[in-house]
Amino acid sequence: MTRKVVIAGGGLGGLAAAIALRRQGIDAEVYEKARDLRPIGAGLSVAPNGLKALRAIDPAIVDALRPRGSEAACFHLRRAGGELVATTPTTHEERYGAPVLNLLWSRLQETLAGFLPGDAIHLGHRLAGFTQQADHVVTRFENGATVRADLLVGADGIHSAVRRSLVDEGPPRYAGRLSWRGVVGLAHPSLRPRDVTMIAGTDGKTFAIFDIGDGLTFWSAGALSPEPTPSDSAAAAKQRVIDLFAGWAPPVGDLLAATPAGDIVERPIEDRTPLTRWSHGRVTLLGDAAHAMVPALGQGANTAFEDARELARYLHHHADLTAALAAYEASRIPRTQTIHARSALQGNRYYEADSEVFSRAVLERANADQNAFEDWLYGEAPA
Ligand SMILES: Cc1cc2nc3c(=O)[nH]c(=O)nc-3n(C[C@H](O)[C@H](O)[C@H](O)COP(=O)(O)OP(=O)(O)OC[C@H]3O[C@@H](n4cnc5c(N)ncnc54)[C@H](O)[C@@H]3O)c2cc1C
Structure with missing residues (x-):
């Protein structure tokens, strides 16, 4: 035993x-x-x-x-310019007996x-x-x-x-991408309860936005980078991700600007x-x-x-x-x-x-x- x-x-x-x-x-x-x-x-x-x-x-x-x-109710897929590609109401609970919980x-x-x-x-x-x-x-x-x-x-x-x-x-093996993650309490007309939004750029950049309850939003950004070079400081990491996603439709820039630099997690993607x-x-x-x-x-x-x-x-x-x-x-x-x-x-x-x-x-x-x-x-x- x-x-x-x-x-x-x-x-x-x-x-x-x-x-x-x-x-x-x-x-x-x-x-x-x-x-x-x-x-x-x-x-x-x-x-x-x-x-x-x-x-x-x-x-x-x-x-x-x-x-x-x-509990996610709706998945949206958008382009970097904000165009909506698809909206799909979630059916996980009905199909699989449990929701997606963010x-x-x-x-x-x-x-x-x-x-x-x-x-x-x-x-x-x-x-x-x-x-x-x-x-x-x-x-x-x-x-x-x-x-x-x-x-x-x-x-x-x-x-x-x-x-x-x-x-x-x-x-571990570096997978050629860097990631940044943050949580922020931000009121914005495009941030709705129980929404998940995936935004895909044409250059390998991705930005995902999740409502996580209590008025908080979790965002997760990814970009290709040949080397896993870390930023020198929290402020530099914040500026880096702001620069990478400059020009993306709201609320991307608003979320990044509103997140305190010290709360942003920068990580290489590895397996x-x-x-x-x-x-x-x-x-x-x-x-x-x-x-x-x-x-x-x-x-x-x-x-x-x-x-x-x-x-x-x-x-x-x-x-x-x-x-x-x-x-x-x-x-x-x-x-x-x-x-x-x-x-x-x-x-x-x-x-x-x-x-x-x-x-x-x-x-x-x-x-x-x-x-x-x-x-x-x-x-x-x-x-
Ligand atoms: C950008 C990103 C987004 C992700 N999003 C998701 C997601 O949405 N959903 C999901 O399911 N997964 C996600 N993951 C993956 C998830 O983070 C990991 O798979 C998960 O945390 C693994 O859990 P773990 O307990 O195995 O390891 P860890 O969470 O890494 O925990 C290992 C623990 O071991 C401790 N430890 C290390 N060495 C020692 C030692 N020698 N002695 C004692 N303790 C030690 C560490 O301090 C740590 O607490 C994401 C990962 C990344 C990078």
């Missing part, structure tokens, strides 16, 4: 995994390197598959989240943390390494603490130290080569540590919630840890590879090398038309 689990990383994936495992009677605790639980992005879309996974972990999570965000990242993180007892989250614990024996794994932290458990889950993100000790690879194996003995991976993908579909956290649900399910069903981890991988690797491949295609990034990792079934599914892909992504989600 798996009784005690150490989860390295207190991001959205690690927190969800701890809740899921504890609901199965497993003593799971989170060890996070940061001194506070810090949100890493301004806003986030939780898609039907992510909400269904969270609901399967504990329906009360979704009940708590829904009033804290904005919300402040910090609210999602706080809500998940609120489902764990305070003593199950250990801040200021940066994983330094681990040692495996036949019947246990000992995790060491830089502060000198050591913890013995049946299983170590690396939920420590795209720069995962756990993954690094299992797989010999370099830094990792998909793996064919996530587990080695008593150690496994989850979330970005297992399958970091470009955010073209906004599926990174959503798939981490699915991982959490499935890991808990298989640890509960299989008394034998090796069998449980084999079932977890069999359930998760093909699905996340498909979402990874689709994200890369939609993000205009195709990796020749990855096609050697993906099976024919994965590639066929990843290339399906939009409706068929959404039916699979949202309709066949683990629940």
Whole structure:
């Protein structure tokens, strides 16, 4: 039986995994390197598959989240000059049993943390390494603490130290795009409750606008950049994104101007080569540590919630840890590879090398038309 689990990383994936495992009677605790639980992005879309996974972990999570965000009612597609290309009322709830919920990242993180007892989250614990024996794994932290458990889950993100000790690879792959994100409370006639607007330029630039409730708007901008050169300061990052989107129709410039420079998150878009194996003995991976993908579909956290649900399910069903981890991988690797491949295609990034990792079934599914892909992504989600 798996009784005690150490989860390295207190991001959205690690927190969800701890809740899921504890609901199965497993003593799971989170060890996070940061001194506070810090949100890493301004806003986030939780898609039907992510909400269904969270609901399967504990329906009360979704009940708590829904009033804290904005359920998308209408998707608009516009050109940079403001011309409307398409407006589509959302039908996710009717088709897939859950909406698209847009919300402040910090609210999602706080809500998940609120489902764990305070003593199950250990801040200021940066994983330094681990040692495996036949019947246990000992995790060491830089502060000198050591913890013995049946299983170590690396939920420590795209720069995962756990993954690094299992797989010999370099830094993440830069995907040729920079991103900027921000949240602002701005009254503007074109910003309406429950709207999502995607604006596409002709030069690879994109700008997405999400109502996230409480009068707040989350915006996310992307632009091609041959090198992942960071701005020198918050003020320079703000000026950079203002310059890049100069001349775009309102409310793009208004949103950028109204967002305090210090609140703008500038990030290179990166991913990792998909793996064919996530587990080695008593150690496994989850979330970005297992399958970091470009955010073209906004599926990174959503798939981490699915991982959490499935890991808990298989640890509960299989008394034998090796069998449980084999079932977890069999359930998760093909699905996340498909979402990874689709994200890369939609993000205009195709990796020749990855096609050697993906099976024919994965590639066929990843290339399906939009409706068929959404039916699979949202309709066949683990629940
Ligand atoms: C521009 C952009 C937009 C996105 N939009 C969406 C979206 O709308 N929807 C969506 O689902 N996803 C989205 N994503 C993806 C999403 O951000 C990630 O997939 C998700 O945060 C992964 O969660 P995680 O818990 O696996 O990793 P992380 O959130 O990275 O958490 C990892 C945690 O581990 C901690 N850690 C790291 N190293 C150690 C260590 N050695 N010891 C202990 N702790 C450690 C870190 O401090 C961190 O708290 C977006 C990403 C980007 C870049």
